[in-house]
Amino acid sequence: MDSPFDEPGKIFADKRPLDEDYTPETILCREDEVSRYSEALQDVIEGFGPNNVFIYGQTGNGKTVVTKKMMQFLRAEAAQHDVPVTILEINCNKDDSIFSVLISLVNQLRPPDDQVPEQGPTKGFLWSTLYDELDDLEGDVVVVLDEIDMLGADNDKLLYEFPRARKMGSLEDTRVGVIGISNNHMFKDSLDPRVKSTLCEYEIFFSPYDATELTDILQHYGDLVFRDGIIDEGVIQLCAARAAQEQGDAREALDLLETAGNIARKHDAGQVTKAHVEEAGSRVEEQRVLTIVREQLTSQMKLALLATAFLNIDDEASPRAKNIYQVYENICEVCGYEPRSKRRVNDFLDSIRLYGLLERDERNLGRAGGRSYIHTLEVSPELVFEGLKQDQDGSESTLERYDLVPDPDEAQQARLMSYV
Template sequence: MVETDENPFEAEDPIFELKQPLKKDTFDPDTIFHRDDEIGLYINALQDVVVGHDPNNVFVYGPTGVGKTAVTKWVRDKLLEKAAEEAVPLEVIGPINCRNYKSAYRLVNGLVNEFREPEDKLPKSGYSTDTVFDFLYQEIEAVGGNVLIILDEIDNIPPDARNDFLYELPRAEASENTPIEEAKIGLIGISNDLKFVDALEPKVKSTLGEREIKFGPYDANELRDILGYYADIAFKDDVLTDDVVPLAAAFSAQERGDVRQGLKILEKAGEYARMEGSGRVTEEHTRRATETIETDEILNYFSQDLSSQQSLTYLATTLAIIEPDHDARTKRIYTLYSSLAESIGRRVKSERKVYEFLDQLSMQGLVRSSEQNLGRKGGRRYIYNVTDDPADIINAAQKSDYSDALPSNVWEILQHHKEGEATSYEAPHGSDETQQNLWRFT
């Protein structure tokens, strides 16, 4: 029973000293661990700016949470520092996160506004795409000297725009159709998708990928060093038992070598300890955190990272995988997607658009496809899979705005899928009222 005349909030945090370091995207570390080789490649690629040559284009890729953005920011700051010492004209824009821009127009519009003063910002609409590109070229020429533009999560640029955008911008200074005469443009693209370059047109590959730097996943020992550094800043002295950081590091290394995941585990473990009124964060808190972190991460996809149409496609793919007697083929995914969208009153997009959504989900590392060759008469088809456990995806969907799209018998289907009995399982008809307007396994 809660005494309503008492204030339940505590004046001090017994566990955390400073939580910001655990929010990795908003914290710039003073030390970069285990990225000496990658930093060396970066320095070599950008050295030309300092000594008076034109800037190179650099493409940086690797999975989420392996230090790409942190290293890029550190190198950027050192480059600006040296350029100032040597009186080399250099303007650096970014990193700009492309996830925030759903079209080439919006991205170029945002880049223009990075150059402009607050009172001179472009509105979000009202011009043609060609016009905002012209505005961007004018701003670049007005700055003059070397202009380096850093685009983070560059794989989020829409497929129908990325080839034109990534080809035209780095080559704008050489085009007779732009006002650029004095400025020299360099582009740094950062991608979480290891196959992003492969999907680009050959002419774009040669332009964008002059210098490529690959960041691989961290191993358990490297993660232990990195997580230990952040934990020392984030937690109060002597709060963590000795096995917390090694356990978080081992779990993260097992999954995908991702620092961000390890930080989430530490934060969640600390919150469990604080909720219990415990003075220490223990192995038990950490293990409990690892059990819930996957669902929480996928829930963020549904609530923050994916559009409603992408979310429905992601969910349809997951359900197609566990459905009896069907492969997760593109046509089957589209059928399930259509039913899901109708069941919650969302507009049903065309089959072509859903193929684009699958492509976007693939670029974000949420789904993977494999090609099946059916012979001379059968042609080829693509079979999809999800990169997370279907149970985690369904559990997250049940906590999201898409819970009403799930059929009532989904957990039974999932259980039979896990037991390898899906092909012999006959789903119930779902006679309850809430199920009548939902698609059913058949």
């Protein structure tokens, strides 16, 4: 058998710039945000103590990458001016409880042979150890909490008392500034008012990128990642336009360009063309839907989605809220879930709609029918079924175990009607 692999190095020169933890040499298209960021942090390099900063905006809008770059500059400037500053960076998606955040903070301040263990210490012990370590430092401390919305609700102490530790007497000399980053627009409103006013001393909003900005960003990465001359004319612009139409997300735009490159490589093509981008678009979209269904919807939302999908593929049925609820109840009964109230199920449908999988129309169904909401699938039912067959970890889902998810090529109609 000949080797199944393709000849290396034909399309890509270096994929490292596409890694999630890559920090680019330059930040593009974020002049206003960088300027505001430096205004908020200028006090640190002048030795006046750090401010608290809250960074927000949708996914892929450069919040993490700009922050990493700002911290690089802050370290360098502070060193140049002999101002001692310690910067601690935490991703709360990884350290998703106050407990893990405390362990990570303490361990970043301690030498490798004197780390606190992950099991055993109490929160009280960790707080006092953290304050001891901080008091031993020379100069101020900036703590970056990326994806801060992943922390549970008991974040008051970390986001209110901690930045005020010196004022409250928990720290002698060291001043602490917190930079919180979130892509969840509800996070700020969910904060206790005291916490909100402390954390949001400076607020910086990152808006979605437009097509021109995405073109600049893609061009920059394209030059680093692809071999010279391999990207056909219009490819970058097409990726940028597609991503701008969606959410203005640079990660999505880069993902599209990389997938187009992978497809070109697979086809042993001499260039990455617009046709490869089109194919990549369908693949990326499929992956997006599968990820939402498998990883972001709760079990109850999945039941509501399955009921909606049934009624969407059956021409004879109407996917109105009332019918969806009936099918949902039947599904619950088959697989032993406790059915929630009609109102809750409508909330589930609203959430699914916010993920872009459904659209809702209000219809007047005449005197007998009254008003009703019709829920139409915005993505293919086959894709929804494929997503519902597996759980996040790739194992068989409960719905699949109870044989409730139809195969796309089966004669579904008769089978589905029995649930209505």
